[in-house]
Amino acid sequence: MNGVSGSKRYENFLVIIMFFVVGLVFLDRLSLGFVFPIMGPDLNLSNTQLGITVGITSLFFGISTIIFASLSDFIGKKKVMLVIFVFVFSIATLLTGLVGSFIALILTRIIMGLAEGPVMPLVQSIVMEESSEKRRGFNMGVIQSASSLIGGTMAPVLTVSLAVAFGWRSAFYIIAIPGIILGIILWKYLKEPKNVVENQEQPTAKPTKADYIKVFKTRNVWLCTIIGTCNMVFILTLTAFLPTMLANSTDYKDAQIGMLLGIMGLLMFVGQMGAPALSDRFGRLPILKIFSFIAIFLPIMIALYYQNFAVLLVSLIILSIGNGYQPLVMNIVPAESVPRVFIATSISFVILTGEIIGGAMGPMMAGVLADKYGLTAPLWITAVAAFIAFVCTFGIKETAPIKVKQPKNIDITM
Structure with missing residues (x-):
């Protein structure tokens, strides 16, 4: 009974923590557009340059998604890879607050795209493995919904408020902090998903x-x-x-x-x-x-x-x-x-x-x-x-x- 109870507790923990991980991906990714009216004039950036930056971020986001997610399926180590990517995209968000030119901005957002791309497949594959059949769709849906609640509804209000109150550079510094905290929590409490452990115990299942x-x-x-x-x-x-x-x-x-x-x-x-x-x-x-x-x-x-x-x-x-x-x-x-x-x-x-x-x-x-x-x-x-x-x-x-x-x-x- 304790085992079942513990499994449910871990499943609930997983859904909650992964909800915020996915939410931060979209918060950090979309934040540039929300603060650009304040940031752009300060760095003498045009709307065309904003579009280029967003497009390049999406390009590297997509490319890294298939490369690193597929790699994780072959080598396992989903926990380690996810923790690394969470830390890297959080650092990229922080570095966005330090940029002083268009080229520097492009470089930081390329790093962000590379790090954020594999996060969703890694998160959802881990959650699916640890979810009971009756809750699988619910759990994965809750996590996906973070993109709408945190990225679409909360992000504009939060990032603009921070930029107005403390400046656009400080806004990026502040929104980078939750990602670093989540990375630490994942490193300490996240377990490797069940299929990875099974494959490590049975080499023929590779x-x-x-x-x-x-x-x-x-x-x-x-x-x-x-x-x-x-x-x-x-x-x-x-x-x-x-x-x-x-x-x-x-x-x-x-x-x-x-x-x-x-x-x-x-x-x-x-x-x-x-x-x-x-x-x-x-x-x-x-x-x-x-x-x-x-x-x-x-x-x-x-x-x-x-x-x-x-x-x-x-x-x-x-x-x-x-x-x-x-x-x-x-x-x-x-x-x-x-x-x-x-x-x-x-x-x-x-x-x-x-x-x-x-x-x-x-x-x-x-x-x-x-x-x-x-x-x-x-x-x-x-x-x-x-x-x-x-x-x-x-x-x-x-x-x-x-x-x-x-x-x-x-x-x-x-």
């Missing part, structure tokens, strides 16, 4: 190159990659252009715009917690279809009714939860579709493609169309991306343990 290549031929992994790429187009394009559209195309006050954006971020957080939890009970596939279908109508309703505050508010409250399918396609389904030793690889492949294709090309295309056709054009791009994602869900094979009783090493191939 993964092979052929097994690794088979991951990329898995049907669910490919479909989740397409859906995840569409989701990155959806979320990054929406969050990038919606604030500008509301500010330039309506007569809303700053407080009203802030409330609308805050509600959207909060409800996305609720969706990212709720959808995976529901999928534990009803299956991944029906929840994936329902929430991805809801997501289609969010940009459509904004495009049609953005000048009607009441309708827009109700639309955001009801439809923002649609993005709750994100943890399912970015983490849960890919992880359950491959042998457990390759969980980090499957997740990292989805993230890599989403970051480089969806995260870069989507906003760029939206920006060009916005200049040519107006600020509602990006909203229609996000609607099309959401529709493609929904259609692709019909090719996904069910992976939820409650629906599919599978052996320990799941293998859902083409």
Whole structure:
């Protein structure tokens, strides 16, 4: 009984600590954009240079995701690698406060991208191994939701407040501290995940190159990659252009715009917690279809009714939860579709493609169309991306343990 109780306590600890790890990844990564209005003039940086910096960070984020996550699957040592990356991206955040030129800023953000890229696959692969089957989706969804709550809702308020109160350099110093503290906690209390320990005890269980290549031929992994790429187009394009559209195309006050954006971020957080939890009970596939279908109508309703505050508010409250399918396609389904030793690889492949294709090309295309056709054009791009994602869900094979009783090493191939 004590063993079961201790296992549950460790599982709860893991979810809480990893929630903050993922939250800090997005807090540190997004902080540059939030403080740039104060930082940019001080360093004589242009908006183009900001865009270059963000793009390069995303590029190295994506590349390091697949390299280091795959490496962790082959050599094990997920705990050591995660602790190192947490320390490194925290130090990169601190160094951002010391930069005095554009080149120095680029270098610090390259380091940040390299360190932050593998964090999500490592975190989610560790959590999946240590989660009970009934809580697997819930746990992984809670952790993914940190990107919306901490990165999307809290980060703008926190970083701007610190920059105004203490200066932009001190803001970076301060937000680097929690990462260093978390790194120490992880080093002291985190255990190597179960499959790593088992593989170390059974050398014959070590993964092979052929097994690794088979991951990329898995049907669910490919479909989740397409859906995840569409989701990155959806979320990054929406969050990038919606604030500008509301500010330039309506007569809303700053407080009203802030409330609308805050509600959207909060409800996305609720969706990212709720959808995976529901999928534990009803299956991944029906929840994936329902929430991805809801997501289609969010940009459509904004495009049609953005000048009607009441309708827009109700639309955001009801439809923002649609993005709750994100943890399912970015983490849960890919992880359950491959042998457990390759969980980090499957997740990292989805993230890599989403970051480089969806995260870069989507906003760029939206920006060009916005200049040519107006600020509602990006909203229609996000609607099309959401529709493609929904259609692709019909090719996904069910992976939820409650629906599919599978052996320990799941293998859902083409």
